[in-house]
Amino acid sequence: MSRNKIFTVAKKELKGIIKTRSQMLVGIFFALWFSVMITIPVVIMVEGSAVVDHFNNLIFYLVLMLGVFMAYLFSGKVFFEEKREGIIETLLCTPLSLREIWSGKVVGVTIIAYLIALLATILITIIANIFSAILLLPSPAILFHIFLVVPAFIAAAIGLLGFGHFLLGMRENQILNISIFIAIFFALFFTKNVISGGYAVSWVEVGVLLIVAVLLLALISYLTRYLSKERIVTTIP
Amino acid sequence: MIEVQNLTKEFNGKTVLDGISFEVKEGEIFGYLGPNGAGKTTTMKIILGLLKPTSGNTLVFGEDIGSNDKLRRRVGILLENDGLYEGLSAYENLDYYSQLYGISDREEKIKNLLDFVGLSDRKDDKVGTFSKGMKRKLGLARAIIHDPEVLFLDEPSSGLDPEAQRMVRELILQLSKEKRTIFLNSHDLDEVQKICSKIAILHGGTIKAYDKVENLRNKFSKPIFEITLIDTADVRNALDILHSLDYVSDCEEDGLRITVTLKEEKSSTILNVLVNKGISVEEAKRLAKSLEDIYLDIVKHSGGER
Known part of the structure; x- marks a missing residue:
């Protein structure tokens, strides 16, 4: 695989997403809205030093979920629309291999989804500190989570969604999209319930999640070998 | 240059192409004619490696281009979809494809191509704002950005208004003068008659006629x-x-x-x-018989359009 070709595709996808202002605004709006609406009650309701654990748990869970939500939002445009419009056929006739196209798209969407996840992290930290009596900063394990686990998970989610978009027909993709959207929305909606279990996220959870993300990435990367041009072309509407 | 040998393609048990064979030589402008649904696009997609044949072979430059990434540099395509991103400008679209083909003097090349298709003054406009004819012209520019030796065009003027059709045909005629090999899928007999030196008529999954236009006229008249x-x-x-x-x-x-x-x-x-x-x-x-007469005779004798 050529790194140059992958970065060319990634750069174009980045540019394409940024230029689609409506989608960018929807992404940023959801990230900001969930950050504000979930962080304030979590910080206000908890008293004393327990707020530190709640803050770290919140970032651990919410930033990851928002990252996956952005992955879902943008991969639809990059993989699904390109297939629906038939542009993918032209791309498949260029000197790029199918895996280079897939990889380039995964890299491009991961960058933008991760940047929005980072923006959410900063916002959560600022809001938490406004409503907290003590200084709240992410623990080293959470920082590791933000800088390594979250992008790895986002990439895995995009890879999986992209694989699905390439593999499945339009109707199956629409059903998959709706199911994923409902699942993510509920996962975000019940954030408070998930993080208020009276525990603190440690290196163990972060480490396990990293292993899961890497395994997922490896699995999806392996699965792309089974994607064929014919499968993509014959599932275009 | 392009060889199709005993090509058969079945979809869900239905035979779309039934053992077709033909050859396109270097520098030829080959018209692949047939009614809608005859299997023209399927043939082209198999040659381009987008679909796999059920049996038989397709070769371009003596090889299967579907499995050879480097060989695809020598081939340009314009399928039913123009392959353009509506959210990007005309310039950005051409720039993207020129990077994928590893072109070094991109700026100069894009400028010349935009001049060639008459879209220089719209280079910074989003393709989504273009008319169908403008998109087709830009699609042609995209298809030749890497100076391909072989050009595959699938119904290049289909769905365009007469003015846009004329412009696209003129562009193809100009390209044909540059000694490129052109494979033209079309059901527009007028277009094929004006442009092509050799044709094959596909109907019911088989080639009903395959020769130079003049030879076919003599044979079928x-x-x-x-x-x-x-x-x-x-x-x-x-x-x-x-x-x-x-x-x-x-x-x-x-x-x-x-x-x-x-x-x-x-x-x-x-x-x-x-x-x-x-x-x-x-x-x-x-009295010379028109290609249209020949085509209609062949289709009629083969049992009408399928």
Whole structure:
């Protein structure tokens, strides 16, 4: 695989997403809205030093979920629309291999989804500190989570969604999209319930999640070998 | 340069292509004709490696280009979809593809191509704001950005208004003068007649005719002659003589002109017979059959459109 070709595709996808202002605004709006609406009650309701654990748990869970939500939002445009419009056929006739196209798209969407996840992290930290009596900063394990686990998970989610978009027909993709959207929305909606279990996220959870993300990435990367041009072309509407 | 050997393609048990074979030589402009749904696009997609044949082979430059990334650099394509991103400008679209093909002097190349297709003044506009004809022209520019030796065009002027059709045809004609090999899928007979040197007519999954346009005309044309007489007094006599000949199937009179349809090739004999019987003939010429007539004959004899 050529790194140059992958970065060319990634750069174009980045540019394409940024230029689609409506989608960018929807992404940023959801990230900001969930950050504000979930962080304030979590910080206000908890008293004393327990707020530190709640803050770290919140970032651990919410930033990851928002990252996956952005992955879902943008991969639809990059993989699904390109297939629906038939542009993918032209791309498949260029000197790029199918895996280079897939990889380039995964890299491009991961960058933008991760940047929005980072923006959410900063916002959560600022809001938490406004409503907290003590200084709240992410623990080293959470920082590791933000800088390594979250992008790895986002990439895995995009890879999986992209694989699905390439593999499945339009109707199956629409059903998959709706199911994923409902699942993510509920996962975000019940954030408070998930993080208020009276525990603190440690290196163990972060480490396990990293292993899961890497395994997922490896699995999806392996699965792309089974994607064929014919499968993509014959599932275009 | 392009070889299709015994190609068969089945979709869910239905045979779309049934053992077709043809060859396109270097520099030829090959018209692949057939009604909608005949399997033209399927053939092209198999050649391009987008679909796998059920049996048979397709070769470009002697190899299967579907499995050879480097070989695809030498091929340009314009499919039904223009392959353009509506959210990007004309320039950005061409720039993206030129990077994928590893072109070094991108700026100069893009500028020249935009001039060539007459879209220089719209280079910074989003493609989503373009008309269908403009998109098709930009699609053509995209297809040739890497100077391909072979160009595959799938219904390049389909769905365009007459003005845009003319512009796209002119562009293709200009490209054909650059010694490129062009594979043109079309059901537009006028387009093929104007552009192509060789054609294949696909119908019902098989090739019904495959030759140079002129050879096909000769092969499929019934011998029809138009004879112009000098003297009106000879018309009645000439008609009687012609009707008495057993190899004449039909005669139509229009003033001094008589159109004669023959059952077999007897062009020189018929003229001798008339002259020997004292008929003064001013001119006798064979009427050419249009590609449309040939195409319709073939489709009709194959059981109509499927």
